[in-house]
Amino acid sequence: MRIRSAGRFAVTAGAVALLTAGCLSSGSSSGGGGNTSNSIELMYGFTGNQDKDFQKVVKAWADKNDVTIKFSPTPDFNNLINTKVAGNQLPDIAFFPQPGIMASIAKQGKLADLSSVLDTADLKANFVPGALEAGQVDGKQYAVLASANIKSIVYYPKKAAQAAGVAAPQTLDELMALSQKIKATGATPWCFGIENGPATGWPATDWVENLMLIDYGSDVYNQWVQHKIAFNDPKVLAVTDQIDKLLLADGQTNGGRKAIASNNFGTAGNVMFNTPPGCYMYRQGNFLAQPGFFPKNVLADLDNQLGVFPMPGKTADSHPVLGGGDMAGLFSADNDAAKKTMKYLSSAEFGNSMAPLGWYLSARKDVDASKYPSKTAQQFADITSKGTEFVFDGSDQMPGAVGSGSFWKEMVAWISGQETAKQALDNIEASWPK
Amino acid sequence: MSSTQAVTPVPVQLGTDATSVGSRTRRTRKHDPAAKSPMWVRIVLVVICLMWIIPTFGLAMTSFRQQDDAASSGWWTVFTTPANLTRLTLQNYSDIFTKADMGTAFVNSLAISIPATIIPILIAAFAAYAFTFMAFPGRDFLLIAIVALLVVPTQVALVPLLKLYGQLGISGTFLAIWAAHIGFGMSLAVYLIRNYMATLPREVIESAKIDGASHFQTFWRLIVPMSTPALASFAIFQFLWVWNDLLNALIFIGPGPNQPLTIALVSLLGQQGQGWQLLTAGGLFTMILPIIVFLSLQRYFVRGLTAGSVKG
Known part of the structure; x- marks a missing residue:
């Protein structure tokens, strides 16, 4: 889930929707604006420290390879890229945080088909199963997952969990049993927080998506995301029942059901490190382990304080991974420097140079795991590469009215007890654009 | 501004022309901008000001707090627990x-x-x-x-x-x-x-x-x-x-x-x-x-x- 892009969506949504609709008729360029120099523009949505790290790595490569890169770290990426496309002021390469936006631009014919640029056999052999499909539109590869993140991770306080005899569950049933076991000792099994300003509710959508994936596999998951099966299908209702038992029932969550909606997603898990722990488990994306969320003393001693296990599959053999990431797409199909850069961004070489940064996670299996700076980061890489199927965050792929609209709102209404799960799912189904 | 200029000379003339004082003060009382406004007006103004000032003040206090503190407790705890005063920092500003x-x-x-x-x-x-x-x-x-x-x-x-x-x-x-x-x-x-x-x-x-x-x-x-x-x-x-x-x-x-x-x-x-x-x-x-x-x-x-x- 792209929290920030979605959060600010409302500010410019109206305006951009209006102008992208009105101005697409003029000009039918095939992208790139005819840039043939070796100076190219890279546009992406990550800012702050991540931007600095990324620039350093890519610049070092570019200097050696006679490519000059203009970096455009762009807050509010989704809206801006639409405006740039409409105004025909395209970057040469862009990192799309959401497949939906990438697909709509690819359908306008602005993105290059990468099969002629990249070695597809190499991609197929080395990417995690499912990761390439996220970048495909109508069977053609338009984007490659250059930077991944995974969400089916459960964090736990290592020391307290060892003392309490908590072990990583192998199946979903074991996870349910573990949760009951912790509760039986008088402790609280879970932490849960879904507050994130105007984007409040998205962590709950991740839970629903994750359980949909675990219970029914990627085929049904994708059908549900593409609305081939109804949003309020009985299958989804079964998932909300699971969440009800696992998280919403009395004593399951730190602070109780009422506190979930006002608890910030970034810091909801911090009570794990209190003595006694405020909870024993917190499911959230791998980004949570980077500086900015957990308390400083935990971050300083990450590998000893923080335990991680993947959300288990239905059986011990299945390891489905729910994730997301930034997908690099090429606008300038006829620019050699851009093509060269595109090859680099999808290579293991890029992954190996980025891995030491800590926050970066590659979707390639052949990236050297020892390059990741901490045991925790290595575990993330391990969970990713051992994944039996990788699916992209569902709400990022659904239409904006649902994926960053009704899905969030109705989850909040359900979790805070204003609606039943059935009502919430019915409302989301009704809001799906016809 | 023109209305205040017209009114301010009034007190100066008070001493010189005693007979007209009564009528003048009576007349100016209605329009005198310095006259006391009703209590409810002042209460509403105070409430509106506080609604703006309190969040801004909270923002200012939070900007001087360490990240872990800001994540775990509200800015007002700086005042309820004076020990927190020593934990204030300028780190955010230098960052x-x-x-x-x-x-x-x-x-x-x-x-x-x-x-x-x-x-x-x-x-x-x-x-x-x-x-x-x-x-x-x-x-x-x-x-x-x-x-x-x-x-x-x-x-x-x-x-x-x-x-x-x-x-x-x-x-x-x-x-x-x-x-x-x-x-x-x-x-x-x-x-x-x-x-x-x-x-x-x-x-x-x-x-x-x-x-x-x-x-x-x-x-x-x-x-x-x-x-x-x-x-x-x-x-x-x-x-x-x-x-x-x-x-x-x-x-x-x-x-x-x-x-x-x-x-x-x-x-x-x-x-x-x-x-x-x-x-x-x-x-x-x-x-x-x-x-x-x-x-x-x-x-x-x-x-x-x-x-x-x-x-x-």
Whole structure:
């Protein structure tokens, strides 16, 4: 889930929707604006420290390879890229945080088909199963997952969990049993927080998506995301029942059901490190382990304080991974420097140079795991590469009215007890654009 | 201001003319702005002020707190638990300059805002003078056209402008954003200043004409000094609008060496919201200049607001 892009969506949504609709008729360029120099523009949505790290790595490569890169770290990426496309002021390469936006631009014919640029056999052999499909539109590869993140991770306080005899569950049933076991000792099994300003509710959508994936596999998951099966299908209702038992029932969550909606997603898990722990488990994306969320003393001693296990599959053999990431797409199909850069961004070489940064996670299996700076980061890489199927965050792929609209709102209404799960799912189904 | 000037001499005359004191005080009591306002007015004002001040004050306090503290307890605990006072830090403030280069962004913001405020005022003042005091064919039609353009929001022109700037090769430069802000500020400026100038006494302009002053001299020597309230109030509007603008800046300048404060501020936030503790410090830093501008020009503000609105 792209929290920030979605959060600010409302500010410019109206305006951009209006102008992208009105101005697409003029000009039918095939992208790139005819840039043939070796100076190219890279546009992406990550800012702050991540931007600095990324620039350093890519610049070092570019200097050696006679490519000059203009970096455009762009807050509010989704809206801006639409405006740039409409105004025909395209970057040469862009990192799309959401497949939906990438697909709509690819359908306008602005993105290059990468099969002629990249070695597809190499991609197929080395990417995690499912990761390439996220970048495909109508069977053609338009984007490659250059930077991944995974969400089916459960964090736990290592020391307290060892003392309490908590072990990583192998199946979903074991996870349910573990949760009951912790509760039986008088402790609280879970932490849960879904507050994130105007984007409040998205962590709950991740839970629903994750359980949909675990219970029914990627085929049904994708059908549900593409609305081939109804949003309020009985299958989804079964998932909300699971969440009800696992998280919403009395004593399951730190602070109780009422506190979930006002608890910030970034810091909801911090009570794990209190003595006694405020909870024993917190499911959230791998980004949570980077500086900015957990308390400083935990971050300083990450590998000893923080335990991680993947959300288990239905059986011990299945390891489905729910994730997301930034997908690099090429606008300038006829620019050699851009093509060269595109090859680099999808290579293991890029992954190996980025891995030491800590926050970066590659979707390639052949990236050297020892390059990741901490045991925790290595575990993330391990969970990713051992994944039996990788699916992209569902709400990022659904239409904006649902994926960053009704899905969030109705989850909040359900979790805070204003609606039943059935009502919430019915409302989301009704809001799906016809 | 004219009403207060009329009233203030009253107390001075009190001692000299005792007989008229009674009637005068009775008459002035109704209109005396210094008279006590009813209790409920003051309560409402206090409540409104607190609604603005408390969150801002909380923001200010949080900007001095360490991230872990801010994440685990509210800013008011600084006062309830005095030990927390020793944990305050300036770290966030030093971070915004080292991590995001807010210094350069501040200079960029000035470089964008000042020309984008002064140029439209200058042009609009010329235009308003012509619309008010010069007779030429199609004057009313032109004025109506300009006033009608008030309803066109800047957003509808983003894409055409972007295309145009691309063809001219000025995309990402200060020139691009100046032109956008000047163009879209112009109709309000012309409308506001013309309406104010229409309230100026015509006799002054006529006597200047009799004395042989050209239009240019009349404009600079008479009209501009007399129009200061309208000019200043528009300057506040336009400056604050340009200073706080993120949308146009993102599209026409974009991130990079020319980025203004607004872009630098949102860039402090990481993709998943990490770095939020810097926003408090960055936000306060961004507010400093608008507050100075507002306070230094505020005496014109109320006068200017009403200046163009009622003729006569």
